[in-house]
Amino acid sequence: MVTIDGLVKRRGGREILSGIGFSARPGRVTGFLGPNGAGKSSTLRVLLGLDRATAGTALIDGVPYARLRDPLGTVGAVLDGSGAHRARTGRAHLRWVARSAGLPRARVDEVLELVGLTHAAAKRVGTYSLGMGRRLAMATALLGDPAVLILDEPVNGLDPEGIRWIRTLLRERAATGRTVLLSSHLMGELAETVDDVVVIDAGRIVADGTLGEVTGAHRTLEDAFFALTGGGSRLTGGGAR
Amino acid sequence: MRALAAELAKLASLPAAWVAAATGVLVPSAVAAMTARGGPVPGGEDIGYQELAFGVLGAIVLGVVAISSEYVTESAESGGGRQITTSLTAVPSRTRFLLAKMGAVAIGGALLAVVAAAATMGVVQAGAQTPPLGAGDVPRLAGVVCYWALTALLAFGVTVLTRHGVVPLALFIVNTSVVSVTYLLTKITLLANYLPDMAGVRMFIRRLPDNDVEIAPLTAGLVMAAWVAALLVVATVVFTRRDA
Numbered sequence: 482m483v484t485i486d487g488l489v490k491r492r493g494g495r496e497i498l499s500g501i502g503f504s505a506r507p508g509r510v511t512g513f514l515g516p517n518g519a520g521k522s523s524t525l526r527v528l529l530g531l532d533r534a535t536a537g538t539a540l541i542d543g544v545p546y547a548r549l550r551d552p553l554g555t556v557g558a559v560l561d562g563s564g565a566h567r568a569r570t571g572r573a574h575l576r577w578v579a580r581s582a583g584l585p586r587a588r589v590d591e592v593l594e595l596v597g598l599t600h601a602a603a604k605r606v607g608t609y610s611l612g613m614g615r616r617l618a619m620a621t622a623l624l625g626d627p628a629v630l631i632l633d634e635p636v637n638g639l640d641p642e643g644i645r646w647i648r649t650l651l652r653e654r655a656a657t658g659r660t661v662l663l664s665s666h667l668m669g670e671l672a673e674t675v676d677d678v679v680v681i682d683a684g685r686i687v688a689d690g691t692l693g694e695v696t697g698a699h700r701t702l703e704d705a706f707f708a709l710t711g712g713g714s715r716l717t718g719g720g721a722r
Numbered sequence: 723m724r725a726l727a728a729e730l731a732k733l734a735s736l737p738a739a740w741v742a743a744a745t746g747v748l749v750p751s752a753v754a755a756m757t758a759r760g761g762p763v764p765g766g767e768d769i770g771y772q773e774l775a776f777g778v779l780g781a782i783v784l785g786v787v788a789i790s791s792e793y794v795t796e797s798a799e800s801g802g803g804r805q806i807t808t809s810l811t812a813v814p815s816r817t818r819f820l821l822a823k824m825g826a827v828a829i830g831g832a833l834l835a836v837v838a839a840a841a842t843m844g845v846v847q848a849g850a851q852t853p854p855l856g857a858g859d860v861p862r863l864a865g866v867v868c869y870w871a872l873t874a875l876l877a878f879g880v881t882v883l884t885r886h887g888v889v890p891l892a893l894f895i896v897n898t899s900v901v902s903v904t905y906l907l908t909k910i911t912l913l914a915n916y917l918p919d920m921a922g923v924r925m926f927i928r929r930l931p932d933n934d935v936e937i938a939p940l941t942a943g944l945v946m947a948a949w950v951a952a953l954l955v956v957a958t959v960v961f962t963r964r965d966a
Contacts, residue, residue, distance in 0.1 A: 547815060561803035562800050564805060566794060578812050580724065581725055583724050615801065
């Protein structure tokens with residue numbers, strides 16, 4: 482269970498988040514939608530304890546991330562890229578992460594198999610394609626078999642097969658009662674994966690509900706999104722951090 | 723302890739750390755080999771030790787890359803990620819993370835010093851005109867190990883603040899090898915003798931050229947340790963307060 486309440490983040494005099502609040506419930510896939518620069522990554526970074534909020538709370542099962550007893554066993558996170566140093570091999574990367582949580586080495590080979598990277602495990606991360614890097618990040622997130630998955634733009638850079646794979650995986654996680662929260666600016670990809678939708682625009686939540694509720698009278702989620710965020714005028718600006 | 727194990731595994735699987743190790747072992751032993759060929763030299767009591775004071779370059783590189791590697795940004799085509807996000811989601815307590823890093827850097831620097839000292843002294847002893855190592859060398863060699871571990875931590879602390887390896891690496895390497903700014907400062911003020919590197923080398927160097935200031939080895943170690951501790955406190959405060 483992810484609970485965010487009254488989150489404000491200022492950086493360099495600019496307000497990036499202006500009182501964000503929503504929750505992601507167990508057994509459901511929650512889509513966190515918004516144009517680039519709307520504050521999706523900032524919200525997730527605060528939630529993961531990487532950035533500090535100016536005000537408000539972001540809790541996982543009722544506690545801030547930094548106070549989780551077993552972070553990797555509670556939350557799996559996928560942020561930008563692979564999250565690994567390019568000079569290390571994929572396996573070496575997973576091994577040190579596993580070590581930090583006291584997980585057995587065998588688990589490393591399990592997740593490599595799970596994401597389909599076994600063949601590239603001995604290669605340096607610097608030689609990976611974008612898609613392979615994303616799979617490595619996914620493997621890292623799954624190491625501790627966490628109850629909550631938090632993913633920032635997980636389908637970015639994946640080929641159609643990869644997108645299908647991640648969709649199936651996220652649906653499976655939710656089906657077993659786990660919480661999945663993923664951000665995206667790609668509406669089409671999201672509509673087929675999510676149960677609940679939270680729409681953010683310029684640091685504010687503009688819609689929050691089930692897929693059906695948010696889509697409402699609009700033909701598709703994409704139409705609803707453009708209606709809510711002002712017709713995509715902002716799509717050219719900003720940038721994911 | 724898990725965090726420390728993870729940090730040690732990180733260092734061991736980082737190619738740059740092995741470059742640091744190779745530098746730390748090869749540079750002082752190669753210089754010692756060249757010195758030994760030249761026959762007896764004045765100030766022979768510091769032979770081998772002077773080379774080890776210079777070989778600390780290896781420990782510097784180790785301390786820098788241990789933390790700069792966390793901040794290396796992947797290319798934009800790879801998604802522009804950084805390892806620090808993975809590290810801090812795995813070990814969310816900033817203090818615990820940094821303490822584990824310091825532990826790994828100190829252990830790495832000390833181990834490297836042991837190997838480098840063995841190699842360098844081995845080369846020195848192979849030369850005919852050198853007096854054999856005696857009981858008096860035990861505390862001096864311990865001083866070398868302390869000096870390397872503390873220097874690695876010093877380089878680490880500065881790099882925590884800069885988040886980038888180039889500036890601290892250039893600064894420390896130039897000061898150690900090309901022009902010792904801290905040494906030149908001792909010409910201006912005697913207080914400069916208490917700068918971390920100038921004090922630190924007195925844990926094992928008996929005579930510095932053109933320098934009559936006496937600092938006992940133990941005092942020297944304490945002075946350097948105090949500098950390092952102060953820097954690491956500042957680094958920890960900054961690191962825990964800023965966004966990753």
